[in-house]
Amino acid sequence: MWDPGFSHIAAEPGLLRGYHRTFCIYSSRYRGTATKPGLVLGLDPGGACKGIVYRIAAADKTVALEALWQREMRRGVYLPRLLPVSTPGGQRNALAFVANRAHSGYAGRMAIDDAARIIAMCCGERGPNVDYLVNTLCHLDALGVHDQHLHQLLARVRACGKGAA
Numbered sequence: 001m002w003d004p005g006f007s008h009i010a011a012e013p014g015l016l017r018g019y020h021r022t023f024c025i026y027s028s029r030y031r032g033t034a035t036k037p038g039l040v041l042g043l044d045p046g047g048a049c050k051g052i053v054y055r056i057a058a059a060d061k062t063v064a065l066e067a068l069w070q071r072e073m074r075r076g077v078y079l080p081r082l083l084p085v086s087t088p089g090g091q092r093n094a095l096a097f098v099a100n101r102a103h104s105g106y107a108g109r110m111a112i113d114d115a116a117r118i119i120a121m122c123c124g125e126r127g128p129n130v131d132y133l134v135n136t137l138c139h140l141d142a143l144g145v146h147d148q149h150l151h152q153l154l155a156r157v158r159a160c161g162k163g164a165a
Contacts, residue, residue: 005071006064010055013143014085019098020047021147023115023133025077026105031122031129038122038129039107039115041136042078042099050145053085053094072097077105112149116156130157 023039032038043049056064072078078097085094099106122129133154140147 004054006054006056006067007060008054008064009057011052012055012087012089014051014053014087014092014094016043016049016051016083016085016094016096018047018083019043019045019049019096021049021051022109022149023119023153024099024107024109026107027122027124027129028105029124030126031124031132032118033122033124036122037118038124038132039118040132042106043096044099044101044109050140050143052143053087053092068095068097075103075105076100077103112153112156116153116160119153120157120160130154133157 020043021041022044023041024044025040025042026032026037027040028034028037030038031040073080077100079100081096081098082093083096085092085096101108119129119133126132133150137147137150137154140150
């Protein structure tokens with residue numbers, strides 16, 4: 001949400017039903033390493049997820065899709081889906097990347113303390129895994145979205161002795 005990685009002409013809050021945001025994807029590059037993988041967020045079936053829907057100018061679609069494919073589809077751990085999202089401007093179809101449960105990089109549902117330990121001790125090319133969690137929470141909070149599970153996860157990470165500001 002804080003770094004979409006492409007130009008956009010509009011952004012608005014959105015509600016995606018049928019999926020929830022969870023740390024279910026192993027990261028062996030950006031937030032971890034091959035020998036010590038971190039965790040990143042994925043959309044997993046069930047529940048609902050509030051976030052941001054970005055609108056891209058027609059002239060920028062090819063470049064934006066190439067950037068998204070380079071970032072999200074390199075390992076095949078996500079599946080691209082065109083999904084209906086409710087926004088203040090009405091229902092929109094949005095491209096979303098959902099967790100590929102058949103992929104070896106899918107961490108699945110894990111106990112909160114196990115996820116906290118991984119996030120507390122991992123670091124990758126884009127920095128400490130905990131920074132990813134903190135940035136996500138800061139942006140969700142700024143949107144007025146309180147994700148109780150992610151706040152509990154951060155508290156557990158900090159209890160492990162690795163909390164960012």
